[in-house]
Amino acid sequence: DAGITQSPRHKVTETGTPVTLRCHQTENHRYMYWYRQDPGHGLRLIHYSYGVKDTDKGEVSDGYSVSRSKTEDFLLTLESATSSQTSVYFCAIAPGVNTVEQYFGPGTRLTVT
Amino acid sequence: AQRVTQPEKLLSVFKGAPVELKCNYSYSGSPELFWYVQYSRQRLQLLLRHISRESIKGFTADLNKGETSFHLKKPFAQEEDSAMYYCALIYGSSNTGKLIFGQGTTLQVKP
Numbered sequence: 001d002a003g004i005t006q007s008p009r010h011k012v013t014e015t016g017t018p019v020t021l022r023c024h025q026t027e028n029h030r031y032m033y034w035y036r037q038d039p040g041h042g043l044r045l046i047h048y049s050y051g052v053k054d055t056d057k058g059e060v061s062d063g064y065s066v067s068r069s070k071t072e073d074f075l076l077t078l079e080s081a082t083s084s085q086t087s088v089y090f091c092a093i094a095p096g097v098n099t100v101e102q103y104f105g106p107g108t109r110l111t112v113t
Numbered sequence: 114a115q116r117v118t119q120p121e122k123l124l125s126v127f128k129g130a131p132v133e134l135k136c137n138y139s140y141s142g143s144p145e146l147f148w149y150v151q152y153s154r155q156r157l158q159l160l161l162r163h164i165s166r167e168s169i170k171g172f173t174a175d176l177n178k179g180e181t182s183f184h185l186k187k188p189f190a191q192e193e194d195s196a197m198y199y200c201a202l203i204y205g206s207s208n209t210g211k212l213i214f215g216q217g218t219t220l221q222v223k224p
Contacts, residue, residue: 042214096210
């Protein structure tokens with residue numbers, strides 16, 4: 001497995017609380033992505049980063065923010081968690097774009113009660 | 114708008130039978146398509162990409178622009194092929210690498 005870790009791996013939180021998920025890589029790849037995986041929807045891109053401090057929105061960015069202050073870390077924040085954000089969250093990294101493979105982390109299972 | 118559709122949620126076949134996992138796409142530009150696979154308790158990983166025209170683990174996929182399809186095929190299924198399969202499309206400008214995924218198809222290969 002590529003050097004990608006996600007923390008925490010599991011989290012249960014209450015509606016309205018802020019939550020931050022961390023993706024850490026040891027590959028020095030430029031591109032990092034956050035996806036959510038839901039039954040019937042596959043994976044959907046939330047936000048991505050194309051360099052330190054360079055981020056942009058994906059398909060389903062409402063209610064989420066990201067930050068990337070170092071090459072190795074990409075943080076996903078739910079400012080005020082809602083039950084609709086219960087999901088499995090995957091981080092991915094890539095050295096380049098387009099035809100280059102994306103490498104996925106192990107996922108974080110988030111439950112918002 | 115770009116879209117990837119996998120019409121089957123579940124495909125169940127017997128070992129040794131041929132397999133075809135369907136994928137259709139909608140995209141106005143020149144498509145770059147991939148198949149990703151997630152085995153039980155493993156990470157999502159790339160299976161193959163259309164541009165390399167390779168065969169991985171006996172699987173092949175041909176891009177058919179006329180039918181806007183990128184179906185995944187294997188002539189003889191093995192039990193270890195049981196997994197979730199996702200078709201994906203790169204979209205957006207060339208410097209983003211953004212992927213849009215289909216809904217996924219679970220392949221179940223019975224002994």
